[in-house]
Amino acid sequence: MSESITIIVMLIFFLFTKHQYNEVIREKKIIEGEEKALSCSLEKQKKLNELIVKFIQPKLAQIKELSLHADKNRDAIIGQIFIMQMEISKFLEKNKDN
Numbered sequence: 001m002s003e004s005i006t007i008i009v010m011l012i013f014f015l016f017t018k019h020q021y022n023e024v025i026r027e028k029k030i031i032e033g034e035e036k037a038l039s040c041s042l043e044k045q046k047k048l049n050e051l052i053v054k055f056i057q058p059k060l061a062q063i064k065e066l067s068l069h070a071d072k073n074r075d076a077i078i079g080q081i082f083i084m085q086m087e088i089s090k091f092l093e094k095n096k097d098n
Contacts, residue, residue: 044095051091059084 063080066073 047091047095051087055087056084 059080063077066077066080070077
């Protein structure tokens, strides 16, 4: 009788341990997925920041300078705006969520 109780207790303990192990594995997978999503989000944020700092801000400064003599620089201003639109469209297409 004592052996039967011991086997039952060990079986319950084994099942509990297996359940805990499965929970840890499941939580580990969730954390890995969240880490990957965060890393991806940070990379997108970095790329967006680079686009703004290295491309958009300089272009806006150039357009502002050209606008001081807007009547003479109309075509150049339109050209710069067109370039910005194309680059932003390429950036958005390249970085859209799948």
